[in-house]
Amino acid sequence: MEGKGAQVNILLAGKTHQVSEGATGFDLFELREVIAMHVNGEARDLSHVITAEDQVEGILIDSPAGLEILRHSTAHVMAQAVQEMFPDAKLGIGPYITDGFYFDFDVEEPFVPEDLKRIEKRMKELVGKSQRFTRVEVSDEEAKSLMANEPYKLELIGLKSEDVQEGSVEVSSGGLSVYENTNPDGSFAWRDLCRGPHLPNTRQIGKSFSLTRSAAAYWRGNENNKQLQRIYGTAWPTKEALEEHLERIEQAAKRDHRKLGAELDLFSFPEEIGSGLAVFHPKGGIIRKVMEDYSRAKHEEAGYEFVYTPHITKSNLFEQSGHLNWYSDGMFPPMKLDAEVGEDGEVRKQGVDYYLKPMNCPFHILIFKSRSRSYRELPLRMFEFGSVYRYEKSGVLHGLTRVRGMTQDDAHLFVTQDQLQEELTSVLKFVLDLLRDYGLNDFYLELSTREEGNPKFVGEDAIWESATKTLEQVAKDSGLELVADPGGAAFYGPKISVQARDAIGRTWQMSTIQLDFNLPDRFKLEYVGSDGGRHQPIMIHRALFGSIERFFGVLTEHYAGHFPPWLAPVQAVCIPVSDEFADYLDSFAGSLKTESVRINVDHSDSRMQKKIRDHTLDRVPFIILAGARDVEAGTVAFRFRDGNQRNDIPLEEAKQIIRDAISNKEQV
RNA sequence: GCUCGAUUAGCUCAGUGGUAGAGCAACUGUUUCGUAAACAGUAGGUCGUCGGUUCAAGUCCGACAUUGAGCUCCA
Incomplete structure (x- = not known):
């Protein structure tokens, strides 16, 4: 870097250097892998001319x-x-x-x-x-x-x-x-x-x-x-x-839930039913049932009350909620009932329009409104696996992750202003704990807020501000990474969404916790406070799975079909080395069956090797073998999905290994 | 919804205007086996649907349905 003419000082990779006036990146970097440079933080071509006091860093091609x-x-x-x-x-x-x-x-x-x-x-x-x-x-x-x-x-x-x-x-x-x-x-x-x-x-x-x-x-x-x-x-x-x-x-394609859904006989989308409408087969049904049962049990522990609401409603409800105004594009067209029109075209009887519900909220609100409510009842938490139908545009449908008929693990929480922060904190903890139980543990949060000055957002500024601040505080307290999503709020309130990263690093929006300033107002919700006055509760929408279908698809891809034993449709298969040892395994499996372990014995006349192959491809967590040696010693042999073996395990120990893996929700 | 592609046996796929094929799965036999595919045989299809061109259509054309990738949307 000797030069003709004047020398200037620059900061190269943090250290002071002298270069000739008019020098470019080509004069600074000899490494071929340096293909550009940051000059005072801006990416520049190597041909860019450096000036005095510039801070320069090379950009490597693989950075x-x-x-x-x-x-x-x-x-x-x-x-x-x-x-x-x-x-x-x-x-x-x-x-x-x-x-x-x-x-x-x-x-x-x-x-x-x-x-x-x-x-x-x-x-x-x-x-x-x-x-x-x-x-x-x-x-x-x-x-x-x-x-x-x-x-x-x-x-x-x-x-x-x-x-x-x-x-x-x-x-x-x-x-x-x-x-x-x-x-x-x-x-x-x-x-x-x-x-x-x-x-x-x-x-x-x-x-x-x-x-x-x-x-x-x-x-x-x-x-x-x-x-x-x-x-x-x-x-x-x-x-x-x-x-x-x-x-x-290629690896991502192999764990595509649509492919695995067919291979593992979990679910399908029969053409006769229509786009975006899934049926769950028995094996998928078991997984779904276990997911739902566990979720129900957890909700019960956390103080949720279980409600049930119908799939269709007269148009009035969605007129009052406003959905027919702002969501009608996403709704299936109405069923027109009871209208009678004479031959002369005269309307003799006014008909009624019924709609499939795209959301559960108005139904839960009606339950809230069914009688007067006291502040002593709040927070009131209503939970339902609510099936909703949305007329998604044909081009956006995608396996189980974007469907037209789905079941939400939907809850609506009615709280006082004073309870908001505490309730949000406990809801977020509840949501994250549950997601972890299902095996997802890499999360970040997204805080969707209102866009200043945009008239589409309803509600008073002061409420937005305090609610957003509360949400942000709750999100920060969780200690998770927080990403801002300005302008991403729904028109009726800000939200936190939980984004989960799966086993191969893709992110999925899972749970949402959403505040609503709109519906309590539209439905004139109120409770009687300790002061004897009437107050409007704040409403929190909250879904954990998003939809069961979607969560099912994400979990399938996360595990690449290798569901942990507690979720696996078949938890263990016993394979006798030859037929004569089948009785021995029948008695082993029989005792676990009485404990509700999903275990069976393969009695088919395929060869042992073939059975191992079939059940391995079926991703059964435990394959258990027994032959003459085992019968004599009172043992079995384990073969795991990755090909590893554990031989000569005494029967009782074998049972305990299986029980423990299931109850501890371990992956094997 | 838009653009382009795909649709043949339960699954994966071959079949370029002239008699519908393979492997796996299923079923029937034989085989009883120590850690990822025993052997033989049988059965299975209005080639997504409807219409058109042609002497002749799985094959060419059109519409629709379903599906894939991407766009737009995702409260």
């Missing part, structure tokens, strides 16, 4: 920031390839995303899989050409003239950053910039409006990328806009990293 740049640059190369091969394609946006990137194009004909292969091939050629990414800072006018043939880019230039969503890769709050790809001979290859930064050279993209799928996407995410054709891809610094990524996807 989170480096991967984003790699993927974004790969997206540029893809767009270049697409525009070469489809000259009429107009550019949408092309950002990096988790594990990859996409780019949107306005084209006459949607892309087909063969197109993707051809584009990928052309991309590899472009990577081999060693094109340089060159940043050009431009004025609005220059940008408009450079992007004159790109109507969507012109729209973005017009918008600038104020209206563009956060994380935009096209425009930033500063000036505009354009990135040009130039060939080694200096000739121009391609350009895009882009804030950068980029890799120095396309060669650094390497070969470890892949185009994965194409799909339509609305321009700027608005369904009233035109649909553009989006191509998704994934990109990694090394071949190994790409292969690991593909392996992760």
